[in-house]
Amino acid sequence: MNHHIRFAGVGRVAACLTGSGAFGRSFLAQARRIPRLDARVALDLTAQAAGEALASAGWPRADIALCETTQEARAAWAAGRAVAAGRLDAVLDLPFDILVEATGHPEAGAAHALAAIEARRHVVLVTKETDSVVGPMLARLARAAGVCVTPVDGDQPSLLIDLVTWAQTMGFDIVCAGKSSEYDFVVDPASGRVLCDGVAADLPALAAWWSAQGRPLPDVVAGRAAALGAKFPLRAVPDLCELTLVGNACGLSPDRPDFHAPAARVPELPRLFCDRAPHGLLAGAGRLDVFHHLRAPDEASFAGGVFVVVRCDHEESWRTLAGKGHVVDLETGTAALYLPRHLLGLEAATSILDAVGRGVSAYPDDYAPRLDLVAVATRDLPAGALLEARGHHHTIDGVAAQMRPARALSRAATTPYYLVANRRLARAVRAGEAIAPGDVVLDEASVLAGLRARQDAAFAEGGETR
Numbered sequence: 001m002n003h004h005i006r007f008a009g010v011g012r013v014a015a016c017l018t019g020s021g022a023f024g025r026s027f028l029a030q031a032r033r034i035p036r037l038d039a040r041v042a043l044d045l046t047a048q049a050a051g052e053a054l055a056s057a058g059w060p061r062a063d064i065a066l067c068e069t070t071q072e073a074r075a076a077w078a079a080g081r082a083v084a085a086g087r088l089d090a091v092l093d094l095p096f097d098i099l100v101e102a103t104g105h106p107e108a109g110a111a112h113a114l115a116a117i118e119a120r121r122h123v124v125l126v127t128k129e130t131d132s133v134v135g136p137m138l139a140r141l142a143r144a145a146g147v148c149v150t151p152v153d154g155d156q157p158s159l160l161i162d163l164v165t166w167a168q169t170m171g172f173d174i175v176c177a178g179k180s181s182e183y184d185f186v187v188d189p190a191s192g193r194v195l196c197d198g199v200a201a202d203l204p205a206l207a208a209w210w211s212a213q214g215r216p217l218p219d220v221v222a223g224r225a226a227a228l229g230a231k232f233p234l235r236a237v238p239d240l241c242e243l244t245l246v247g248n249a250c251g252l253s254p255d256r257p258d259f260h261a262p263a264a265r266v267p268e269l270p271r272l273f274c275d276r277a278p279h280g281l282l283a284g285a286g287r288l289d290v291f292h293h294l295r296a297p298d299e300a301s302f303a304g305g306v307f308v309v310v311r312c313d314h315e316e317s318w319r320t321l322a323g324k325g326h327v328v329d330l331e332t333g334t335a336a337l338y339l340p341r342h343l344l345g346l347e348a349a350t351s352i353l354d355a356v357g358r359g360v361s362a363y364p365d366d367y368a369p370r371l372d373l374v375a376v377a378t379r380d381l382p383a384g385a386l387l388e389a390r391g392h393h394h395t396i397d398g399v400a401a402q403m404r405p406a407r408a409l410s411r412a413a414t415t416p417y418y419l420v421a422n423r424r425l426a427r428a429v430r431a432g433e434a435i436a437p438g439d440v441v442l443d444e445a446s447v448l449a450g451l452r453a454r455q456d457a458a459f460a461e462g463g464e465t466r
Helices: 021-030 046-055 070-078 106-118 130-145 156-168 204-209 217-229 237-250 266-272 316-322 351-358 446-461
Strands: 013-018 035-043 064-067 082-085 098-101 122-123 174-180 185-187 194-195 201-203 287-295 306-311 327-329 334-339 369-379 401-404
Touching: 021 035, 021 046, 035 046, 035 351, 046 064, 064 070, 064 369, 070 082, 098 106, 098 351, 106 122, 106 130, 106 446, 122 130, 122 351, 130 237, 130 369, 130 446, 156 174, 156 306, 156 334, 174 237, 204 217, 217 266, 217 401, 237 287, 237 369, 237 401, 266 287, 266 306, 266 334, 266 351, 306 327, 316 327, 316 334, 327 446
Parallel strands: 013 035, 013 098, 035 082, 064 082, 098 122, 174 287, 185 287
Antiparallel strands: 174 306, 185 194, 194 201, 306 334, 327 334, 369 401
16 A cells, blocks of 8 residues: 555644553654644643653643643644643644544543544544443444544554454455564573563473474463463453454454463464364454464564464465465464554554544444453452552453453443443452442443443444344
8 A cells, every 4th residue: 555645635634632651652752753743732631741741752842832721722722832731621622633542541531532522523542441341332423423433553453453354355264363462471492581571580491382392282382371370471451452442343252251362482373373173272263362472582573463363275375475484384274464563653643644534444334342341350359449440551450351242231240341440349249250330339420431321222222232
C-alpha cells in the first residue's frame, strides 16, 4: 500500500489527547513531525501534568497555555498556542476533529469517549480497559452520530485485526492468531540464566528445555513453564484484555479462558499453535493465544508483535516459501506469518487520518460483544475490599482475568474485569470464584456501568449478545 496515495485527500487533522503517559507522550512527540497532524491539545489529571507532556514532546514552554476554563482554552487556541488542561469539558468546544483517549482508566475512558461522540468527534480508543467492557456500544453510538470509534495502530489489537483480516482477504485459513507478551525471556542457553523486563534469575532447569531435541513441543513448553513459573508469571491481564478486543472484532476465541501462554521460540510457532495432536496445543481452529518469546541474547526481539498461524494447503507453494526463510512446518501443514513490532504512539497517526479523513475504523460494522474479560478471585477477598487497578498494566491485586463468552450482566455469573476495577466488594468472594455483578458496589453515576447496560440491551435486541 502506498500511504501517500492512501492519505492524499486528507487535510490537516486536529487531535486532542487525554492521558499523557508513555503512549501519549510518544504520540505527542511524533505528531510534531507529521504535516497532516495538529496535536496541540493535551489533558491529564492536572493542566500542569499535561503541560509537562507537551514540553517533553518539544513544545516551547512559552507556547504552552495551562488552561482551567473554556475561555482560557479558546484564547490559547486562537493564539496558536498548545493547550494543556485537566478536564475535557474545558476544551471540548475547541475545533479539534478527534479525541485520542489514552488514560488507561476504564471509567474516565468511557466518560471521555461518550462525551466526544456526543460532540460529534471521532475517537481513537487507546484505552483497551474501557473497550473490553463497552467498546461495541461506543462503536455503535459513534456510527449513529456519523463519526468513528477505532482502535489505534501502534497497539496490538489494531495491528492484529489488520493482520487477521489481511490473511482472510488473501484466502488463508487461520488456525490461531495472537501476540507475543510485552517482554522477551532472554536466556543463556547453556546456564538457563534469564533476563525479563529488567529482572534476572538463575534457572538452570530451563537449559534442558531450550531446544525441543525431538521431544513433543507440548512437553517442552510444559518443562519451560515449570522452570519459569516460580519466578516469572506466565499469564498477564493486558494480554487477555487486548485479545478480547480482537475476538470481538474478528470472531476468534481462546482455546482456554486464560490462554496456553507458552514460552516459545519463533520457529516453533506453527507447530505449537496448531490443532493436530500430539504436535500442537489447540483443540480446534480459529483460536486466540499469546506466547512469551524465548530467545538468546544475540537474537532479535519479537517486540510485542503479532502473528497468525495459517494452513499450508498447497504444499509446493509452502515448500518454496520455506526455502526463502518463512516459518513453515510442513509436517503439521501450518505456517506462522508475523509482524514483529508495535510502535505505540509513534504510528497512531494512520488510525487518526483514516478515521477523520476517510471515515474508516479498524473495527468491523459487526463489532459485537462476543467475549468478556471477566474477573476471578485468586485469593479470598473480604467484603468492603477495594479492587484497585494499579501500576503500568492496571491490574488488580488478588484478581485474575479470563476470557469467556459474553453475557448480559443481568443473566451472568461473572463481571467484566474493568467494570469491577476501582470498586468495592459488596460481599466476600472466595478464591477461585468469578466476581458476580451483585458482588460489586456500582455507583449509579458510573458512565461505564451505564454504557454496559445500554450495550447489553442493544445487542440483546439485535440477537448479538451471547
